[in-house]
Amino acid sequence: MKRCNELSADIESKKKQKKSISITKKPNLFDKEFNPSEETEPELKDVDQAMGTEILMDILKWLPLRSFLRFKCVSKFWNALISEPYFKMKQLSRAKNDKNSQRFVTSEIYPKGISPMYCCHLSSGSDPLNEDVQELDYPTGFIPWGCGLLCCCDP
Amino acid sequence: MVKLKSNDDKEFEVEEAAVIQSEMIKNMIEDGCATSVIPLPNIDSKTLIKVIEYLNKHINMGKAAETGEEDDLKEFDEQFVNMGWEELFDVIMAANYLNIHELMELCCQSAADRLKNKSVRAVREMLKITNDLTEEEEQEIINDAPWAFEGPEIDDTVN
Numbered sequence: 001m002k003r004c005n006e007l008s009a010d011i012e013s014k015k016k017q018k019k020s021i022s023i024t025k026k027p028n029l030f031d032k033e034f035n036p037s038e039e040t041e042p043e044l045k046d047v048d049q050a051m052g053t054e055i056l057m058d059i060l061k062w063l064p065l066r067s068f069l070r071f072k073c074v075s076k077f078w079n080a081l082i083s084e085p086y087f088k089m090k091q092l093s094r095a096k097n098d099k100n101s102q103r104f105v106t107s108e109i110y111p112k113g114i115s116p117m118y119c120c121h122l123s124s125g126s127d128p129l130n131e132d133v134q135e136l137d138y139p140t141g142f143i144p145w146g147c148g149l150l151c152c153c154d155p
Numbered sequence: 156m157v158k159l160k161s162n163d164d165k166e167f168e169v170e171e172a173a174v175i176q177s178e179m180i181k182n183m184i185e186d187g188c189a190t191s192v193i194p195l196p197n198i199d200s201k202t203l204i205k206v207i208e209y210l211n212k213h214i215n216m217g218k219a220a221e222t223g224e225e226d227d228l229k230e231f232d233e234q235f236v237n238m239g240w241e242e243l244f245d246v247i248m249a250a251n252y253l254n255i256h257e258l259m260e261l262c263c264q265s266a267a268d269r270l271k272n273k274s275v276r277a278v279r280e281m282l283k284i285t286n287d288l289t290e291e292e293e294q295e296i297i298n299d300a301p302w303a304f305e306g307p308e309i310d311d312t313v314n
Contacts, residue, residue, distance in 0.1 A: 051247070051248070054251070058263040059247075059267050059270075062264045063271050065303075066303045067270065070275060071270075072296045075279070075288060077287075079296060
């Protein structure tokens with residue numbers, strides 16, 4: 001039974017560690033040296049901070065990129081969390097395994113002028129010419145040339 | 156059968172096959188620590204009932220593909236997350252504490268779905284978050300990706 005108590009105590013202490021992370025004092029959430037003491041910990045009143053960093057990340061990782069970036073404006077805590085490289089990796093790894101976020105990019109080449117580019121869901125297995133197709137915005141003056149691999153990234 | 160006790164002193168009996176979906180309880184059982192009642196000081200009975208409902212439904216999840224019950228489970232999951240914000244957060248906290256991965260993913264995805272098209276103001280209000288960014292800091296974030304703040308789908312309502 002002693003082992004059980006130790007296990008429970010261990011779980012409890014892990015939960016406390018999660019809850020005690022406070023972004024207002026530390027820009028880097030994952031700094032190992034960051035260990036706030038009980039006295040300096042502010043009262044956790046906002047729902048997001050009561051949930052703890054890990055849980056909030058588990059929710060935010062499901063957001064599409066547009067909302068993900070917009071929600072940086074929610075508070076300092078969210079801004080720092082969303083800007084964390086570790087979290088960006090987590091979001092990216094979820095997105096690349098999510099069939100709904102995989103797209104097929106295609107373009108029509110015109111000899112002169114701007115060539116429109118389109119994308120459609122890769123998972124739908126649909127005809128690329130159906131209503132699922134979206135026209136993409138891209139920098140003016142960009143002309144796709146010949147056949148090849150196009151790499152897109154969001155800086 | 157395994158006995159679980161909520162923080163309001165209510166006891167629940169759950170089949171071992173169901174309850175071992177919780178990594179935390181599975182470890183306790185493997186270590187021989189689940190012979191009597193397992194107290195769950197972080198979970199109230201209302202939330203625990205929801206969690207047990209999920210565990211019982213997902214008891215044979217591995218076999219669902221073989222028996223063609225996948226659609227049934229999907230429908231159950233959709234109905235399951237149809238609950239209020241506070242209730243959903245309580246289940247998320249419980250799933251995190253008990254370390255039930257599938258339940259955690261289901262509820263977190265549902266929470267994200269409710270937030271995804273919301274405006275910044277609506278999110279703050281829904282989650283009772285105080286904005287501590289200065290106007291300049293806010294403008295700087297907007298300038299980094301102005302396209303993320305525009306669009307007809309952005310919903311400013313709170314619900």
